[in-house]
Amino acid sequence: MRRNGSIWVLTTAFVFAGVATTARAQQISEARIRELIKQAADRVANGEISGGVAQPAPAGAARPVVRLTLDDAVKFALERNLDIAVQRLNPEINDLSVASIRSVYHPSLTSTLVTQSTTTPSTSTISGTTGAGEGVIVGLGVYNGGIAQSIPWGGGSMTVALNNDRRTTTSLNTLYNPTYNTNWSGSYVQPILRGFKIDSTRQQLQVTKISRDISDVQLRATITNTLSNVRNAYWDYVFATQAVEVARQSLALAAKLVQDNQTRVEVGTMAPIDVVSAQSEQATRRQALVSAESSRRTTELALKRLIVAGTQDANWNAQLDPVDRPEFRAEPVDIDAAVRNALSRRTDLEIAKKHISANDFTLKFLQDQLKPQADVTATYGLVGLGGSQLITAGTGVNRTVTGSLPGGYGDALSTLFGRNFPRWTVSMAFSYPLGLSSQEASVARARVQLNQVQAQMKQIELQVATDVTNAAVTSQSAAEAVQAAQAARELSQKKLEAEQSKFEVGMSTNYFVVQA
CATH class of the missing domain: 1.10.287 (Helix Hairpins)
Structure with a gap:
């Protein structure tokens, strides 16, 4: 009986000793857990946990970083955006179209220079030769000049021409040799019904001017829309950048949770299944980080598309750092x-x-x-004649040259400006379709x-x-x-x-x- 009591006493002592030992062990384990958690947190903060924080790129592969404000983005867009650059050319193209149509009203100079010689066999007594079959040689030199212009008011057109020729001949029937003929004429055509207020040229000119104005408006619209898109793209990029930072912080906390749970499993205070759950959460957060990184790259490209002048632009290969916050x-x-x-x-x-x-x-x-088509045409002209005048004796086939009075082109101009031989014409052409x-x-x-x-x-x-x-x-x-x-x-x-x-x-x- 006493032996049994001693056994119960020893058993009770061992039980209390075991309980005390277990309690002390639990106190040490909790302290150790806190220490390990603190160490894990320090490792996460220092970026030592794989997958928690994106690793920086190697120094040789790092892209230059460009700090970009919203005002800088707007400035780059105005200077380098290709859509604006293309649209800026449209007003110039329309200016050239207007100039092309307006060139119809520019004066046009005309000139003709001709020199020729013709030998004609004599077949009659009036050919001016002394025998049958003899050749009559005629030389001709033509020197014509003129100017023509369409009038932008009233749809009229005018033409002024000065025609000159010099003729020489071996015929005995001529009165001048050489002979200078000069002819000045001016003509004006004026529509009085159809084409007086507007014609096809003036209509095209007005429509092209309006197209030119439309291109200016379209340029302003392109600039406005582009700047709006730049602002939206900039703030989208800011949001994507901050989303990446949030995803990284979330991944760091998830990684810290995995480390914490692994530590608890090591000390026996947590089941291994809890580590799997934490790892699943970490994988989900890593996937969210990958998606956020992809969105940031996409929004960065969208912003670059609006502010660079091409792939050779320095900002195309740089990493943009948006510094403004809304x-x-x-x-x-x-x-x-x-x-x-x-x-x-x-x-x-x-x-x-x-x-x-x-x-x-x-x-x-x-x-x-x-x-109806009703055009009035007015023409006025003057003729001048000059040259060396031949003095002859006899008439008909018996006519012979006995001398000459010297003369030249000046005589032709003198008779021209003296209006010795004027002519004028006024006419009107009328037409109207029936039906x-x-x-x-x-x-x-x-x-x-x-x-x-x-x-x-x-x-x-x-x-x-x-x-x-x-x-x-x-x-x-x-x-x-x-x-x-x-x-x-x-x-x-x-x-x-x-x-x-x-x-x-x-x-x-x-x-x-x-x-x-």
Whole structure:
């Protein structure tokens, strides 16, 4: 009995000793866990855990980093954007088209120089030879000059010409040898019905000028849209960059959770299945980081596409570092004022108005083609004659040259300016097609097209008002959403800080910190 009591006493002593030893072991294990967790956290902070933080590229392969503000991006776009560069050439092309059409009204100089000699056999007594079959040699020199020009006012055209020739001959029947003939003439053609107010050239000129104005508006539209796209691309890139940073922090916390759980498994306070769960979460966060990196590269390329002048641009191969951050200011939107401003400044409306003007000129031209054709032509001319005058004796075939009076081209000019031999002509040509003509069908079609463009303009105005109103409503909703998101972020930040505080005192785990 006493022996059994001794055994119970020893057993009880061993039990209490084991309990004390187990409690002391548990206290040491928890302290060790805290120390290991702290070491793991330090390793994560120093980037020593694989997969937690993206490793920097080798020094030789590192891309140059360009710190880029929003103003810099806008400046680069204005200077280097290829869409703007292409659009800037369109006004120049239209300027050349206008100059090409306007060249019709430039004066045109004409000239003719001819020299020839002709020998004709004599077949009659009036040929001026002394015997049958003798040759009559005639020499001719022509020196003509003139100027022609279309008039941009009234659709008229004028022509002024001065024709001169010098003739020599062996014929005895001539009175001058050499003979100088000079002929000055001026002609003006004026349409008085069709083509007086507008013609095809003036219609094309006006339409081309409007096209030139449209190209200016399109250039402004391209610049406006490009700058808007640059701003959107810049903020998208800022968002993508910050998303990468958030994904890296999330991956670091997930890696820290894996390290923490592995430490707990090593000391026997956690089941291995919990490590697998943490590793799964780490893999998910790594996948999110890869997706964020891909989105950042995509948004960076989209921004570069708008601000570089080609693949040879220095910024194309550089890494852009967006340094600006958005500042939110909720401002009220006056929808009525915004709609009025849009209707007065929208480029698509301005282009539609230009198209209406172009169609109006086309309609006026086609209506003018329905008028009768009535052209008045006025011509005035002077003739001059000069040369060495032959003195002859006898008549007919018995006529012989006994001498000459010297003369030349000056005599021809003297008689020309003396208006010794004037001539003038005034005429009018009239024509009018009978029955339905193709011009009437063209006018009807042009009227329909003009009405269609006017209806399209009203459609654009309605669409502009709708777009602006929707944008204003969306802006107000977005402002409210941003304010709500700011409040949610502040609460989430407080929740994260609370979880981190609980984690520091051992009342939480990295899993809940990651979820926070």
